[in-house]
Amino acid sequence: MDANTLYVLRIADACLIHGQRLAEWCGHAPVLEEDIALTNVALDHIGQARSLLALAGVLEGRGRDEDALAFLRAEREYRNPTALELPNGDFARTVLRSFLWASFMKVLCTALAASTNAQLAAIVAKSLKEVRYHQQHAGDWVVRLGDGSEESARRMGDALALLWPYTAEWFADDEIDAHAAASGIGPAWSSLQSAWRAEVEPVFAEAMLTPLADTPFRSTGKRGVHSEHMGFLLAEMQSLPRAFPGAVW
Amino acid sequence: MSTKNEWPLWEVFVRSKSGLDHKHCGSLHASDSAMALQMARDVYTRRQEGASVWVVRSDQIVASDPDTKDMFFEPAEDKVYRHPTFYKLPADVDHM
Amino acid sequence: MSATTHSLEEIFQAKIDADVRIEPKDWMPDAYRKTLVRQISQHAHSEIVGMLPESNWVTRAPSLKRKAILLAKVQDEGGHGLYLYAAAETLGVSRDELLDALHSGRAKYSSIFNYPTLNWADVGVIGWLVDGAAIMNQVPLCRCSYGPYARAMVRVCKEESFHQRQGFDALNVMMTQGTPEQRDMVQDAVNRWWWPSLMMFGPPDAESTHSTQSMRWGIKRISNDDLRQKFIDATVEQARVLGVALPDPDLKWNEARQSYDHGPIDWSEFWNVVNGHGPCNRERLADRVKAWDDGAWVREAALAHERKKQLRAKAA
Numbered sequence: 001m002d003a004n005t006l007y008v009l010r011i012a013d014a015c016l017i018h019g020q021r022l023a024e025w026c027g028h029a030p031v032l033e034e035d036i037a038l039t040n041v042a043l044d045h046i047g048q049a050r051s052l053l054a055l056a057g058v059l060e061g062r063g064r065d066e067d068a069l070a071f072l073r074a075e076r077e078y079r080n081p082t083a084l085e086l087p088n089g090d091f092a093r094t095v096l097r098s099f100l101w102a103s104f105m106k107v108l109c110t111a112l113a114a115s116t117n118a119q120l121a122a123i124v125a126k127s128l129k130e131v132r133y134h135q136q137h138a139g140d141w142v143v144r145l146g147d148g149s150e151e152s153a154r155r156m157g158d159a160l161a162l163l164w165p166y167t168a169e170w171f172a173d174d175e176i177d178a179h180a181a182a183s184g185i186g187p188a189w190s191s192l193q194s195a196w197r198a199e200v201e202p203v204f205a206e207a208m209l210t211p212l213a214d215t216p217f218r219s220t221g222k223r224g225v226h227s228e229h230m231g232f233l234l235a236e237m238q239s240l241p242r243a244f245p246g247a248v249w
Numbered sequence: 250m251s252t253k254n255e256w257p258l259w260e261v262f263v264r265s266k267s268g269l270d271h272k273h274c275g276s277l278h279a280s281d282s283a284m285a286l287q288m289a290r291d292v293y294t295r296r297q298e299g300a301s302v303w304v305v306r307s308d309q310i311v312a313s314d315p316d317t318k319d320m321f322f323e324p325a326e327d328k329v330y331r332h333p334t335f336y337k338l339p340a341d342v343d344h345m
Numbered sequence: 346m347s348a349t350t351h352s353l354e355e356i357f358q359a360k361i362d363a364d365v366r367i368e369p370k371d372w373m374p375d376a377y378r379k380t381l382v383r384q385i386s387q388h389a390h391s392e393i394v395g396m397l398p399e400s401n402w403v404t405r406a407p408s409l410k411r412k413a414i415l416l417a418k419v420q421d422e423g424g425h426g427l428y429l430y431a432a433a434e435t436l437g438v439s440r441d442e443l444l445d446a447l448h449s450g451r452a453k454y455s456s457i458f459n460y461p462t463l464n465w466a467d468v469g470v471i472g473w474l475v476d477g478a479a480i481m482n483q484v485p486l487c488r489c490s491y492g493p494y495a496r497a498m499v500r501v502c503k504e505e506s507f508h509q510r511q512g513f514d515a516l517n518v519m520m521t522q523g524t525p526e527q528r529d530m531v532q533d534a535v536n537r538w539w540w541p542s543l544m545m546f547g548p549p550d551a552e553s554t555h556s557t558q559s560m561r562w563g564i565k566r567i568s569n570d571d572l573r574q575k576f577i578d579a580t581v582e583q584a585r586v587l588g589v590a591l592p593d594p595d596l597k598w599n600e601a602r603q604s605y606d607h608g609p610i611d612w613s614e615f616w617n618v619v620n621g622h623g624p625c626n627r628e629r630l631a632d633r634v635k636a637w638d639d640g641a642w643v644r645e646a647a648l649a650h651e652r653k654k655q656l657r658a659k660a661a
Contacts, residue, residue, distance in 0.1 A: 016409075023403045023412070026419050027396035028632070030640025031256070032427045033277050033284075035396075037291040039420040043413055050409045067408045091643045137287055144280070147653065148646030155642070240407035240465055248522040249407040249465075249515070254645060255441045258434065275500070276431045278440065280647035281654070292424055295417075296504075315370045 003179035005059040006079060007186060008120065009069075010176070010222055011108070012052030013080035016070055018101060019045030020237055021088055030091055037137060041098065044130040051123045058119075071241040075230055082219035083166035085230045092145050092152065093159035099138035100163065103199040104170055105131040107192045116184035139203045146207025156209065164212040169219040171196075176222075257306055259285040261293050264301035271303050279304075361563045366492040369435040377562055378436050380555065381491055383452075384564065385433040386443045390454035392426035394447075394629050398462045399471060407465060414511050415468060421504050428497040435493045448634045456615065457545050459623030466519065466527075466534035472512015474535075474542040474580070480505050481576045482546065490563030513583065520588050528588075535584070536592045543607075544615045546573040577605050 001009075022042035029035035053066040084101065088094045109128040115121045145152040170189055177188035197211070204211060219227070241247070256278040262271035274293050279285035285304040293299065313321055329335050338345060353372050360367065367373055399419050406412035430440045446452035457475055462468065483505065486498040519527040547553055547569040559565035567575075577596075584591050595608030617623065 020404060023416055026403050026416060027393075027400035027423070028636040028639075030636075030643035031278065032393065032423055032430070033279065033288040033292060034643075035423045036295075036420055036427070037288060039416055039423070040291050040295070043416055043420075046409055046413050046416070050413075053409075070409055071407070091640065140283055140287070144284075144647050144650040145643070148650040149642065151642045152646030152649070236404050239405050244407075244524065244526055247407070247524050247527050248518055249411055254648060255439055256644065256648065258431075275428055275497070276434070277427065280644075281651045284647070292427060295420070295424070312370065315368070315372075 001060055003176045004117075004183060004185045005056055006176050007180040008052060008056045008059060010079040010081070012049055012056050012069075013078050014084050014101070015045045015052060016049035017078070017080045017233065018084040018097075019043075019049055020233060021084065021086075022094070022098070024088055025094065038094075041134050041137065044127075044134065048123070048127050048130070051126075055117075055119050055123065067241070071238045075226060075234055076224040078221075078226065078230070078234070079224060080221050081166070081169050082221035082227050082230075083163060083169070085221065085227060085233055086163075086166070087229055089159065089162070090155055091141075092155040093162065095138045095141035095145065096156065096159040097163055098134060099142045099203065100167060100200065102131045102134035102138055104167075104192070104196050106135055106199060107195040108187075108189070110195075111187040111192065114184075115186050120185065135199070142203055142209070143207045146204075146209050153208065156207065160209055160212065165215050165217045166219050168214060168217070169222060172218055174223070256280045257308070259289070259304045260307050260310060261285075261289040262303040262305075263289075263293055263299040265298055266300050271301065274298075276307060358561075361490050361561075364563075366495065367490055368492045376558075377564075380559065380562070380564060381494065382433055382436050382438055382443075384559075385429055385436075385494055386438075386446070387453050387455075389426045389429035389433060389443065390447045390452055391458065392422045392429060394454045394633060395458045396422045396426075397629055397632055398458055398460070398625075399468055401462050402465060402468050405465070406468075411515065414515075418472070418508050418511060421508065425501045425504070428500055429494075432491075432493040432497040444637065448630070448637060450621075450630065453619070455545060456618040456623060457541050458629060459618050459626045460537070460541055461624050463537070464530050464534060466516065466530040467538070469512045469515035469519070469531070470534040470538045472508050472510075473516060473583070474512075474538050475545070476505060476508040476512060477580065478542045478545040478576050480509060481572050481579075485566035485572075488563075488566060494564075513587070516587055516589075531587075532589050535589045539592050540610065540614075541618075543573055543577070543610055544612075546570070546576065548612065548615070574604055577607055581605055 019042050022038060022045060025035070025038045026042065027035065029038055049070065050066045053069045057064045057066065057069055083097060086097075106128065109124040109131060112124040113121055113128075115124070142156065146156045147153070171193040173188045173190045177190065180186045181188040181191075201211065221227070221230075240249075257280070258276055259279055260276050261274055263274045264271045277285065277288050277292055279288050282304065286302060289302045289304050290299070294302065354374055357367070357371075357373060357377075367377075396419050399415065399422075403412065403415055403419065406415050430443060433443060434440060443452070447454070462471070480502065483498055483502055487495055487502055489495040489498065516531050519531050550556065550568045550570045553569055556565060556568065560568075581591065581596065593608045595606065597606055598604075599606045618626070621627075
């Protein structure tokens with residue numbers, strides 16, 4: 001697979017895996033209204049994943065469609081950042097991850113409008129509208145919980161301590177970023193860091209949260225080396241297509 | 250009972266497209282106005298039903314009393330001269 | 346009964362007989378209010394408990410298209426629950442009270458959701474048969490005498506037809522383009538859901554406790570047995586198109602009645618499930634209670650945040 005395909009696949013898989021996690025909330029949210037709202041966010045992610053996986057399949061040129069890529073790859077071939085595959089945890093962790101990722105997607109999609117790949121630019125133009133809403137919805141929750149009750153503030157603090165170290169991976173460039181920037185398909189993700197911080201910090205301030213200091217920890221999902229949780233997520237997600245080869249759904 | 254901790258109720262009004270009135274379409278619970286607007290969007294406009302949304306706290310609505318319905322609304326009944334059909338005009342100009 | 350109550354009741358019944366809708370602030374007999382609260386809240390509970398058997402397959406949907414369809418569908422059920430709770434709230438009960446009745450086991454919900462979803466075809470069959478039966482039940486409620494309930498049902502019915510169609514479509518693809526294993530899967534699901542679907546219309550008219558009064562009040566328009574027959578007559582042809590067998594050897598066309606005759610329904614199973622002894626009663630309720638309890642701190646925090654905001658606004 002060439003570098004540009006992998007670059008697209010990172011974004012596609014992030015949407016897919018995050019959508020899969022958010023979908024787990026369906027039927028189990030703290031109130032009915034939020035159940036419906038969270039499912040809308042999950043649906044947007046699955047829609048984004050479908051468009052981006054289809055594009056990755058075209059770039060790859062081996063005839064794999066969105067479902068072949070979503071359901072029939074080995075764990076190492078998934079390229080999502082690790083943060084998105086971690087279990088949902090409580091509602092605080094869910095909305096914080098959603099906010100952090102939506103903020104990232106907002107700056108990424110904005111930059112990708114200038115992509116030399118016209119299809120990618122068209123996909124992200126649509127996604128940008130969706131992620132702006134995700135950021136608003138999740139960001140409002142981060143503020144409510146961060147500056148809510150004692151318990152919610154504690155839970156939000158715990159969520160931040162757990163998730164923050166995983167965000168470092170998003171901005172740790174490798175040869176795929178270098179190639180993407182050189183070819184013009186998209187920015188090296190490290191170049192998005194200051195814009196992302198500018199999105200995150202005002203909301204953190206309102207939520208009484210402080211970004212944590214950088215740690216030596218680097219997750220490596222983008223390179224296909226995932227957490228222990230990924231195997232279970234994939235086993236569940238892939239079970240039917242794996243059990244019934246040749247089936248039509 | 251936990252009712253005292255229930256989020257307030259909001260009434261939702263949706264304008265389906267520019268040029269039309271906002272129409273009452275239901276209600277929902279939300280802890281604040283920003284949330285009420287978002288929830289209204291997520292609950293009541295999933296099928297492109299909306300171009301604009303209003304939300305208002307249900308307890309802020311002042312409503313007429315069904316017991317005064319006769320006093321309120323029946324006096325309008327005999328004011329037939331307010332309606333265009335009251336006036337019989339010559340056929341040539343009756344499209345007026 | 347005092348003279349005024351009597352005349353109020355007469356006016357009320359005259360309105361119903363004239364097909365005039367009753368609105369929240371209108372006078373209504375206590376028993377009418379109670380019946381509506383019971384029926385609307387049971388209906389709402391059924392919608393949100395009904396999210397569970399299907400959301401059981403969300404993470405395992407076999408294609409991204411089917412995953413999106415299923416999510417949107419289960420989400421709609423949540424929406425329907427919400428519209429219905431809101432309709433019940435116009436009668437002077439809070440949603441929290443209604444949920445408390447559900448969580449403590451005092452309130453009932455449709456027994457169909459106490460059956461397990463064991464394979465992917467169950468999702469399609471629930472759309473086709475269970476939602477199909479629900480639509481039969483619900484369409485007449487769009488003309489229910491209580492305005493807010495009728496309006497909620499109009500919205501529900503509009504959305505529900507997508508549910509039945511997506512279910513049939515999913516099954517049809519498996520039957521016409523799928524593998525033999527997939528066709529077996531569909532038949533297995535039909536075998537398990539057919540009889541419980543027929544039970545969704547409630548006990549036979551002769552044994553139905555609430556029916557007569559509900560008919561008089563315009564809350565119920567068509568009898569259980571008539572709706573059940575209508576459903577069977579519509580479904581037999583659909584099953585033929587799909588190429589599945591309905592698991593009833595006695596199912597055959599009756600020329601004289603211009604309807605299908607069917608075999609006896611096992612009402613002892615129905616009452617067992619209603620009374621808490623179905624395959625999933627405990628799990629379903631436990632799932633709802635857990636989601637509600639786990640969310641308590643979120644609901645409280647949101648209120649706490651709003652109170653702080655108000656205080657700050659006042660201080661400023």
